[in-house]
Structures are given as C-alpha cells and as structure tokens.
Amino acid sequence: MEELNVLSLDEPQCSICKTSMNPANVFCSECGFPENGSDKEVAQFHARRAMENNQHMDADKKIKSARNVLYVMAGITFIFGVIYFLTDQDIAVLLTNGIISVIYVLLASWTSKKPLTAILLGLFLYITTIIIAAVFDPSTIIKGIILKIIIIAYLAKGVYSASSIKK
Ligand SMILES: [Zn+2]
Numbered sequence: 161m162e163e164l165n166v167l168s169l170d171e172p173q174c175s176i177c178k179t180s181m182n183p184a185n186v187f188c189s190e191c192g193f194p195e196n197g198s199d200k201e202v203a204q205f206h207a208r209r210a211m212e213n214n215q216h217m218d219a220d221k222k223i224k225s226a227r228n229v230l231y232v233m234a235g236i237t238f239i240f241g242v243i244y245f246l247t248d249q250d251i252a253v254l255l256t257n258g259i260i261s262v263i264y265v266l267l268a269s270w271t272s273k274k275p276l277t278a279i280l281l282g283l284f285l286y287i288t289t290i291i292i293a294a295v296f297d298p299s300t301i302i303k304g305i306i307l308k309i310i311i312i313a314y315l316a317k318g319v320y321s322a323s324s325i326k327k
Pocket of ligand 1: 174175176177178179188189190191192193
C-alpha cells in the first residue's frame with residue numbers, strides 16, 4: 161500500500177500543467193511543455209507562450225473598441241430618433257431608431273460571449289441602415305462619410321480580431 165503511494169507521488173508530471181506524463185516523452189501531450197527537453201526548447205516554449213499572450217491581449221483590445229463603437233452607435237441612433245421626433249413629430253422614426261438602438265446595446269453586451277457573431281451582426285446592421293437610408297435619399301451616403309468609414313473600420317478590426325482568437 162505504501163509502495164503504491166510512493167509510486168503515484170513519483171509519477172512524472174508536467175511542471176506547467178501538472179498532467180502526468182510518460183518519462184520517455186520529451187513534450188507534455190497537454191500543453192506541449194518540453195519537460196524532458198533542452199534549455200533551448202524550454203526557452204522557446206516560454207517565448208511562444210508570451211507571444212500568444214500578447215496577441216490575445218491585442219485582440220481583446222480591438223474587440224473592446226468594437227464593443228464601445230456599438231454602444232456609441234446605440235446612443236447616436238437613439239438621439240437621432242429623438243431629434244427627428246421633436247422636429248418632424250415622426251413617431252415611426254423614433255420607434256425604428258429605438259429598436260435599432262436596443263439591438264446595438266444587445267450586440268455590444270453579447271461581444272463578451274460571442275465576439276465574432278456579435279460584431280459581425282453589428283457591422284451588418286450598420287451597413288444595412290446606411291443602404292436603407294441611401295435608398296430613400298441617395299445624398300445621405302455622403303453625409304458623415306469619414307465617420308462612417310471610421311465606424312466600419314473599427315467594427316471590421318473587431319471582426320478580424322475575434323476570428324483570430326476563435327481558432
Ligand atoms: Zn503540460
């Protein structure tokens with residue numbers, strides 16, 4: 161009984177993720193750490209990990225920016241709805257903008273769970289509203305064109321980062 165305990169204690173483990181491993185193996189099957197590898201292989205492992213970590217942090221930042229853009233879109237859409245309502249007494253615009261605004265808020269909060277889908281839908285919704293506005297009044301497409309490009313660029317960066325994280 162005691163011998164068994166000693167045996168299980170002595171069973172070689174990966175020093176990074178604590179997975180038990182065959183002493184004949186150089187690399188941990190779970191995390192790829194070169195438990196029985198050379199110093200160079202160990203250094204390479206840590207360098208790769210640090211790099212992956214940086215990429216993740218960078219992607220997180222871009223997803224966060226895209227999320228903020230969606231919140232800003234919700235605010236702008238709602239404010240425009242209110243302005244139209246106050247100037248034209250147009251309840252339909254107020255209702256439509258209110259609904260779109262709520263969708264933006266939902267998508268923004270959803271980016272923490274499903275960033276790729278949420279930002280992609282946000283981008284799709286934004287482009288759709290631009291197209292619909294342009295169908296009614298083609299001159300709207302030029303209005304705030306730089307802001308439109310910036311918003312689309314932020315959302316597109318967010319989509320790209322979210323898809324790189326997913327793997
Ligand atoms: Zn491991």
